[in-house]
Amino acid sequence: MAAKIPFVREMEFTYEEPQQVSPLIRRLVANNPGPFTYLGTGVYIIGRGDVAIIDPGPDKPEHIEALLRAVEGERVTHIFVTHRHMDHSPAAHPLARATGAKVYASTEPPKPSDCDELRLEAGDDHIFTPDLDVSDGDRFSGPGWTIEAVSTPGHTSNHMAYALLEENALFPGDHIMGWSTTVIGPPDGDMSAYFASLEKVRDRNYDTLWPTHGPPVREVRPFVEAYLAHRLAREAQVLAQLESGKRLIKDMVNEMYADVDKRLHPAACHSVLAHMIRLVELGRVATEGPPCVDNEYWLKRA
Known part of the structure; x- marks a missing residue:
């Protein structure tokens, strides 16, 4: 969660x-x-x-x-x-x-x-x-x-x-x-x-x-701290989805955002893509070509 x-x-x-x-x-x-x-x-x-x-x-x-x-x-x-x-x-x-x-x-x-x-x-x-x-x-x-x-x-x-x-x-x-x-x-x-x-x-x-x-x-500071914690938790979810073998963002969104209005799932795909780009930049995830919504992604092993 x-x-x-x-x-x-x-x-x-x-x-x-x-x-x-x-x-x-x-x-x-x-x-x-x-x-x-x-x-x-x-x-x-x-x-x-x-x-x-x-x-x-x-x-x-x-x-x-x-x-x-x-x-x-x-x-x-x-x-x-x-x-x-x-x-x-x-x-x-x-x-x-x-x-x-x-x-x-x-x-x-x-x-x-x-x-x-x-x-x-x-x-x-x-x-x-x-x-x-x-x-x-x-x-x-x-x-x-x-x-x-x-x-x-x-x-x-x-x-x-x-x-x-x-x-x-x-x-x-x-x-x-x-x-x-x-x-x-x-x-x-x-x-x-x-x-x-x-x-x-x-x-x-x-x-x-x-x-x-x-x-x-x-209550600004605790609210923003919760915003940051939420994003870090989403990032951890993305890594867990990759660890479980999922490679497509849309498959991850269906599970990660199962309790969210499906009208928002396309936007959620782009938020997951934003996390994925960050993880690629950090050297933790790989893909072929420019990172896009429909790409396949996988974990980079040390």
Whole structure:
């Protein structure tokens, strides 16, 4: 069994209605629930008067209208995007055109795949390009609030979290979610980078995580430790599957994720692939050619 994570899944809200969730944070949940978005995309509005918006969500007219109502009479100065997936970034530029704000995100391009065409999650937003590049440690401010960019590659190569310094809180996008583990889909997703990013977030000792999907995480350090332990346990499961003679990832997933919604099994295959790539890099597993979902894998003996 993989390590247990103390998930938090209960959240009271009304779709497309802003809710004050902390002194500086309002949350508005888009009406786009699903197996990867959970209850929907949570959009965060920071501050009052001159405000920032984090992960504006899908490009749906009713959603953008709801966001504009939520900031009526205020000035949107910054629109931050954690990564270019269809449930996070598409509303950024329509919202920017309506408000005059600039869109901020990492401009590092995603890594294309040369062997797997499986579409994961809500899909990539291939046309998204920010107005301004964001790098690790960059700071942005408004009246009473300061946002710091925190590079967290792993879920995607260009994933950027954002810290609200005044509340010692982090908006981790899809890097860490309270309701579920995070999909790591190679080649843009990288398990080794993900481990390093989890350790980075853990060691910064934030008081609260506000994921884009689902409720906040209040006990941050033990939660992230459980996330790390879960991944290490999954890695041990992969090695055990190989030891038992299984060579195909899909066969491993059917056993390892037997209690998980089968709609998520294709994504689980890519998470197992991410572990497999890491194990190949560590010299513990071998395969022929570039590691792909349909390859055969075997243990390397000393």
